[in-house]
Amino acid sequence: MRLALIHAVAQLRQLARYPMFLVPTLALPVGFYALFGLPQSRSDPTVLMASFAAYAILGVAFFQFGVGIAIEREEPWEAYLRTLPASAAVRFAGRLGSALVFAAASVAPVLILAAATRPISLSAVGWLRLAFVLGAGAVPLGLLGIALGYWVPAKGALPVANLLYLGFAYAGGLWTGPRGLPHALATIGPYLPTRQWGDVLWSAARGGGVGGRHWLALFGFSVAFAVAAAAGYRRDEGRRFR
């Protein structure tokens, strides 16, 4: 536990000292919200805020997990860390810890800007529920990011992550809501983890109950992505140093 924390802190320090990483990670979600979310005055402001917060988490899942793992696993420093007396679980927990900090740091400006400029109708319990749903949806997408990191080589990771990131965000309705999508995309939507997550989020944002069907779908996506991530990790052990 102590070691996981030390790894998380070391990773945060490394990333925080790259302005080229730090600024886009923190500024992009809130910038997107300001440009594309705020002008949508006819949409429910709470629903919009929730969507753009999910979009911020999606970025951390695909880029910090996905691209980060794909690049680091090919570096000799990662091989060196594997010779230290720490299990894979410790290093993994460290990565999760630093990702959570970045997710919180990129979501917070979206929430603050929304609360400051739009009429957000959430009780204290409503805010907590929203935070919980945001965190719950981060699990399957974080696992998808990890699977991506272990299956895609470093050079391919960035374009693949961008494709999935933009595609999943748009087709899941995170930018426009499901009714703003072309008909074809709206029909495949339910097969995407982002759309299932969105349905849960929008319901929570409206203060409504959440159907078990969506939770079941998110759970199913989590299991599938976890299996893919674990298979990728095992496969990587044998091929990493060829």
Place this chain on the structure above:
Amino acid sequence: MSAVTAAALEGVSKSFGRTVALDGVDLSVACGEIHALLGPNGAGKTTALSTLVGLRRPDAGRARLFGCDPRRSASRLRLGCTPQETSLPQTLTVRETLDLVRAHYPQPRATQELLETFDLVPHARRQVGGLSGGQRRRLSVALAFAGAPSLLVLDEPTAGLDVASRRVLWAAIRRHAAAGGAVLLSTHQLEEAEALAGRVTVIAAGRVRAEGTVDAVRARAGLARIRIAATGVPEVPGVVRRELLNGATMLYVRDAGEVVRELVRHDASLEGLEVTPATLEEAFVALTEDAP
């Protein structure tokens, strides 16, 4: 073996695709011993060391650290290694990097002591990306010592070190062994093995070619090269390897005098005769063909 075995490879084989990197390699390092793994580039030294420290799973045979499987993290508590110098995290400071590694061990060396030993005191607060090549090398080496390990595994530790830094490292390695620690280092320089090691394992093309004291291995790898500016040199006993190069014949031999006497007895041409000590590289190639 008299002392406790710190590290061992037992019949380890490892292939990558169709390339055989290690073929039934045995190796053992005792506590208090400096052991050199000597071989030309591409011999399998790095594969052997990375199997020993748990980075790779052998296809056959097994690796042991103090009797335990190196792939279990607890087995690596008494192990210290060096990372490749180019791979250090660029944005951490020297002190942060040392402390990150120290945190993994129950009784690490003091950071200040490491900084002093490896001449890094003035650079403790600088980010690694801003260090010179030599300073980074010294930091890499300091990381191997950070956990006060019983066993040091060093892959080509002096490659890229200036003379002063190399002396510092050699002294630290000798102190470590004198205090009862074990050292396994890989090198392609016989001189380095001679300067440091008590025992040497020679590896070439993935197989152990010789193992023993430095003197014994030097006698075995110490070949002479006879060059004759003619072809059609007759077969004589005592030749480890022969090759033709640009119309000249090269003979790698243990006893040059005896072979020349044989050639004279066969009335062979001795045009442009040259006798020189074979380089280690040439000796390895010859020994590879002369496999025991």
